[in-house]
Amino acid sequence: MAHSSRGSAKAIPWFLFAAGGTVTAFVLPVMLIVTNLGFFPSAMSYEGMSGFLSWWIVKLAVLGILTLGLWHAAHRLRVCAHDFGIRADELVAWIVYSAAGFGSVAAAVALLMI
């Protein structure tokens, strides 16, 4: 059916959106407090952070959060653009998903460099 190919193209991003929404809901508020508000100087010190991120399991978790967070945000931004009256949905989708893909790869690269 003509419908299905067009429509189901939303299935995968939606999965990532939904998974990302759940993960971000649990972790983002507390992460933001830790990283951005200066309450935890030793954890945020170079030694603290690089030590923490030397664990593979931590790298993986961080990568997971970043990837899902990016895809979550990307998908919602696409809907947002539509809601604000921007009707170039295909273009918007291409931009936001590419950005999320690029960001995910970048995160992986950075994590490998640490």
Place this chain on the structure above:
Amino acid sequence: MTATRTIQLEVLRYRPEQDAKPFFQTYAVPVEDEWVVLDALNYVKDELDRTLSYRWSCHMFVCGSCGMMINGEPKLACKAFMQDYPSGKIRVEPLSNFPIERDLVIVQDDFVEKLTAVKPYLLPKQDKTVEQGEYLQTPAELKKYKQYSLCINCLCCYAACPQYGLEPSFIGPAALTLAHRYNTDSRDAGPEARGDLVAAHEGVWACSFVGACSQVCPKDVDPAGAIQQAKLYSALNFVTGMVKGDK
């Protein structure tokens, strides 16, 4: 019958044969506390203005005829109680997002076509003749879809859903919910048999989970929930389809 108070009923009028566009007309209506907004409209129709048109029948919130905007909210006029409008002013308009045929009467062809398109009928899993008796279904299996079978097609949810207003090709909350109702019925062969209109662009994916549909639904059908579950089904279906390589 002594009227306890008089309200100002502002009604959006539109008479296609005379009016270029809709306008508000105000009626002073003596009302009883036990009344619903529909009673006030019936008072206008009988006593004040025979030219006012609106739909109604059952007066017991089950036929789904009398959906309209009451003070900006999609509601059934027979379930909008006077006591809840103490201010003495009630504004009544036809359901949002639909063309106005006349006064409070909307054009609802679009919904009926969409309902037809989603195949809202049982596509049985198992073939059984009437002589062989009923399909078995446990109370738990019944409960799984029961809530979604309670839709009275009043269209309040369509009036509340901005995505339908913006993109009328969207199949919309009630029709999708009814598709989901059959998809989750233990007697039904399920989503695959129903085709994939539900999973199409104008199906579940056009819903951005505003949730307004469920908030206004007079029957607690929760179309928003049904659609989100249908998204999960469709997505899983798509993925398993990909794995099996048949998409």
Place this chain on the structure above:
Amino acid sequence: MRVETADIIIVGAGGAGLRAAIAVAEADPNVSIALVSKVYPMRSHTCAAEGGAAGVIKSNDKLDYHFDDTVAGGDWLTDQDAVELFVNEIPKELTQMEHWGCPWSREGDGHVAVRPFGGMKIMRTWYASDKTGFHMLHTLFQTSLKYPSIKRFDEFFTTDLLVEDGRCGGITAIEMRTGQLRTFRGKAVIVCSGGAGRVFPFTTNGAIKTGDGMAMAYRAGVPLKDMEFVQYHPTGLPGTGILLTEGCRGEGGYLLNKDGYRYLQDYGLGPATEKPVLKAMELGPRDRLSQAFWHEEKKGRTIPTKWGSVIHLDMRHLGEKLINERLPLVRDLSRNYVNADPVTDLVPVRPVVHYMMGGISTDINGATTVDGLYAAGECACVSINGANRLGSNSLGELLVFGARAARHAVEYVKTARPMTDAAATAQASDVENRIAALYKRTSGKERVPALRQQMTMSMEEGCGIYRDEVSLKATCDVVAEVRARFKDVALEDKSYVYNTDLFQTLELGCMIEVAQALVVSAIERKESRGAHQRLDYVQRDDVNYLKHSMAYYNPNGDPRIDYLDVVITKSQPAERVYGAAAGGQVTA
């Protein structure tokens, strides 16, 4: 004038009309169907039915028991051949509904559940919580969407039947959103237009139940049968007349007078047991219960309210879980409309006009005296209900006889001769002129709401639960007067798009005809039987009145009343027994 054609035209898309349409489509997909309804199908009043549909399915039950309950419940004014057919076919029809997806309530093992109902000796009423009619209607409507041969004409108001030489060849109907009159030509017409409760002021019936189809058939020369039998349901909410299903009592609710006393035990329905016993107390038949209310009111043992006297329905002992599961709508309605939560409060109720036992006279195939004209559902009278319908028999009736009428019509159209063009055109243009005259008439002296109110009020006063010669005559005069004055009404709304003034006017015209047939039949029946109770003739009179009343239309005066024999096959008239003597099963 635009002409639509179909082999079979069905007027009304409620339970009966939809069942008929599906039956035609399944019998022969090449037979074209026009399904014409003044409301979208799912708005039809079948949606309001709450309690359930009776059909023998459990192993402790027998077709004969259902037969006996129905015949006795109808005070032997039932046609027993029709009842026999009905009880045989209904289990299949209800199973068919199940196969179409109807969400029947279930037992733990997955079989459909049944509940007790008034006047039934054994639990046999299938139900879908307390929204049975709603689920049946939506199941039928949604299923009907499968069949390409069913062409729907939603919101088309049928005005007349086209009849030539005792043969029906179509209808005329107004497309409501344009005001345009159309002719529908077909070889058979099945009228499924529902009841006429609106001829009374206080009724459980929706605004659309104005007896249009009855009036159409009546005007076309088909007799209306047994019109004097009007069912009052014992438990309507005061003020609105909204129904609280018999299921409330089936599940074990009590009726209490102002002293908190279960007064039904004083009216031959006792003893008052704690658990409900079938065919006793609150599970007696509707006519008896409504009559008992009338007596209590006369004795000053009811509770006066602004909306008339009430008694109390007590469901508090049933508990919240059961009420939520089996009677959720009842709870919703009571809380909203009378501010009483059945879980904790007594709910005020009073008898309310509910159902017309009478209607368009048909045989067991739904055929009328006019060839090609069929009727089914509440508008028809195949005489399975007799003088008093048992609750939960009419949802079954509309399935069984909707389908039968349809199958018979499918056979009929194979050989039927169509009506001549000349006759069809002539009749349609008569209708057109009649409607045009309504538009043209300026400043009519009479107003539709006032006439309607005058007529309905007098029906309640003179033709209610109890009647006598004097009250009936008075009502008869009022109806005749209203009928005369109706000729002077003018439309106050002269527009064409969705003109509800026009439709209310046409509906009032139909209601007046139905009311007249009703009152005159009631005057002529000088006995008390079932729902027809006369204070001046208190006994049942089988010698003179074990017969159906047949009211024939008279354009210029009272209808002519004739009689037709009742079909009796295996159950001779006897006394109706309820209470301890009826030997009903103890429920649950």
Place this chain on the structure above:
Amino acid sequence: MSAATTDTANPRKPYVRPISKTSWFLTSARYKSYMVHEVSSIFVALYMIQLVAGLFYLAAGPEEWESYLAFLRSPVVILLTLVGLVFFVIHTTSWFKAVPQATRIMRGEEVLPGKILVTAHYGIWAAVSLFVIILAWVA
């Protein structure tokens, strides 16, 4: 006039009320609150970018990391952080609120009550947050 009861002229003229594609959400409180949680995605996106950038700074060495921390201390970032925090909490609460709608769990014959699901989510949220804070504390 009787002509209009035949089909000489169609008197219909359905009226379509205009909807603004760019400001529809201002028409009801319900839509506004929906837009607020949609807009939270902007902050999620910004924060994700910040974190990915942070990783690169960390990889680049202590000095670069220090400059990153200094950036985080700038008033604009602090302000954005505080606003973002509000949006994140809105995202979390609205997400949890929707959970029972999107997932129906049957427990025997009954649908698991939504309240239990929501409460469980809040419980996990508290636990996760506490865990992260302790982790940050002991570091």
